Amino acid sequence: MIKKNKKVLLKKITVKAGKVLLVLFAISLLQVLLLNWINPFTSSVIIQRQIKSFFSGKNPVKYEWYNYKDISKEMALAVIASEDQNFPEHFGFDIEQINKAIKESKRKRRLRGASTITQQVAKNLFLWEDKSFIRKGFEAYYTLLLELLWNKKRIIEVYLNIAQTGNNIFGVGSASKIYFKIPPLKLSPDKCALIAAILxxxxxxxxxxxxxxxxxxxxxxxxQMSQLGGIDYIKNL
Structure with a gap:
């Protein structure tokens, strides 16, 4: 009798857990689908910084959205050259860079970053800031969803807008206006490379x-921008 009750209880728990996972999957799927068409007015990381800024009373967050067509193509090329040169080709994870990072960590006993642009979008847009395995697991999950449901142009567009470019400054558009007093469409290759350099x-x-x-x-x-072939490298994103 006790054994039978345990089986019934286990079945109920399994069914409820399955329903919870299904709901969470549906919510995450809806999130990613909607943000393919609706420009995000904030991100998870920006919200966290806004909360910290509110309680500290210092450095209010600066964030302004710019469409891809309103940002210099050299800027997109610069961040790809700097952060993720295989971005047009990979499916969210750069296995080559991951292997290099692992080999380097064995020599230096320090693991360097190997996150792709898609992984950074997944983390900054949806998740919290830490380096736990749980967060990494969610990051991998959202990375796959982004690569499945968005095209590369949308991924780089969102990245250019939510990447941190200064102390509580987010997006290359905000950086362009604050540091250079020009719209992001007017950024020169030198300025694009400088913004990418501090990322x-x-x-x-x-x-x-x-x-x-x-x-x-x-x-x-x-x-690197030149070696990749200039903006022709990203014309098919």
Whole structure:
């Protein structure tokens, strides 16, 4: 009798868990589908920063959306050259870079980042900021959804708008207006490369007073942009 009751209880738990997972899947699917057509007015990371800013009373968040057609194509090329050169080809995960990161970590005992642009969009748009395995699991899940339901142009468009580009500054449009006093469509290749250069740590690195490291990184990004073939590399996104 006890054994039978345990089986019944286990079945009920399994059914309820299945229903919960189905609801969560439906919600996440709806999220991604809607944001393919509706421009996000915020992101998960921006909301977290807004909360911190509200309680600290410092550095209000600056975020302004710009459509892909209103952003210099050199800007899209610069972030791809800097962050994810295989972006047009991979399906959300760059296995080559992941393997390189693992090999490098064995030598230096420190794991460098190997996140693709799609993974960064998944994290910044939908998730919270930490490095737990749970968050990484959700990131992988949303990455697959984005690659399945969005095209590459939409992914890079959202990335260019929600990537952090300064202390509580989000998006290349905001960076362009704040740092250079011009709309993002007017950004030169040099300025695009400079913005891309600070993306790994936009709070520590400065666009206004770039260090020698950032200047060298800017030059490297410009070289990579040229080697990739210029904006022809992204014309089919």
């Amino acid at each position: 790994p740590n936009p709070v520590r690195f400065s666009i206004i007073n770039p260090s020698e490291y950032i200047k060298n990184r800017q030059v490297w990004i410009l070289e």
